Amino acid sequence: MASDHTRSAILAAAERLYADRGFGDVTLRDIVAEANVNLAAVNYHFGSKDELIAELFVTRSIATNRERLRELKAAEEQGGGRAPIEVILRALVGPTLRGCLGPENQRSTAARFMIRASIESVPPIRRIKNREIDHLRKFVGAMRRALPDRSDVDIYWGLNFALAMAHHTIRESERLTKLSEGQCDLDDVEDVVARVVSVATMALTAGKVEAKAPARALARDAR
Amino acid sequence: MASDHTRSAILAAAERLYADRGFGDVTLRDIVAEANVNLAAVNYHFGSKDELIAELFVTRSIATNRERLRELKAAEEQGGGRAPIEVILRALVGPTLRGCLGPENQRSTAARFMIRASIESVPPIRRIKNREIDHLRKFVGAMRRALPDRSDVDIYWGLNFALAMAHHTIRESERLTKLSEGQCDLDDVEDVVARVVSVATMALTAGKVEAKAPARALARDAR
DNA sequence: GATAGTTTCATACAACTGTTTGAATTGCAA
């Protein structure tokens, strides 16, 4: 096993470079130069460039997913096996948003790396994302328990839209800032989380008996 | 000007190949082989590979944007300069969704190309997307007129979320189908449009005086 | 301190990339 120094130096350098310049134009030679190691070290320690990228992404994904499940579990335990939908959605999108947004100058390398991964989507990363379905099913289950009257189809769509808003906001944060001329404050992460959760909750609860009647017939029917 | 035959053969072949295999692994040599033209023809007619990609994307973007504005204009004229927010949102996301979704086996090459462009996001395409802001401002204007009580910030967020749901659904349509085991029917484009418009409308109108009071305090406040 | 196993290193490899060149060919106008 030895010192492991080279291995982690490569990981750190690669994450930094990918975060700064994207996957498109960072070569192995850039990485080994940044890490002060030999070119062959990458293939020796990781097998290939793609496996290096995959390891970086998997590490960060696992961290996010663990945090998601931690929040979800805590919420369901507190509610005796059933958590409010808002809290479930917050557990779903909160860790991702908190991990990627926030004041730019204090964003961690990991955060900037995950933003890149969200924007550029190279093959090794796509492959990993496709295996994320089992993880999402856990949230589907919790959402079913929270909204037993809701059809599965509606649950899936609600989940889809929640992730859509979170990821798109991360991907296009720069554009939203420019479009709104800075009026949309993407550094206020908790506000972003609240907005996403709010809209997703409406999407999942609108037009149902849920306590009182909904405000009015929704556009959904206007089709 | 001559026959133009070579030029359009390249465009058609490139669009087909990019649609099928993505930008990542389609080379100029693949394209000229598919188009039965000489390798140098691409640089002769387009200047560079990136300019070829840009031309493909611009052509399709313009078509979509024109359709968007056509629907928007028609709606506002019919309403005497002010259109219902649902109709504005439908003009915003409808053309994109209709252009990319629908039964897979009858999807046009152009549609599949635009899906790829939405997923992979190579530099020349990113550059063009960044110039889309002026186009979006026209929708901001219409939304302001439709919802004069709403703050600009809310308008921007609503627009952001509407685009988020549309684009994410296109990008991740495969995953949503898998997650829902086919229960979410992405071939029924008008249903998808209705769902996106419905949620976006709620996002933009919730918690306001709009006729009756809203059903209840929203998660937004639970923060 | 010899040995076996791990890690580093310089270097070469082999393939592929977009682009350029300059000559050949074509099409059209005078």
Add this chain to the structure above:
DNA sequence: TTGCAATTCAAACAGTTGTATGAAACTATC
């Protein structure tokens, strides 16, 4: 037909890429 411009073509260019090799340096064990 002649002449001139536009287009096509084969070939080469110049650079980059990820990966493989085999020797050297190191490390820990006996």
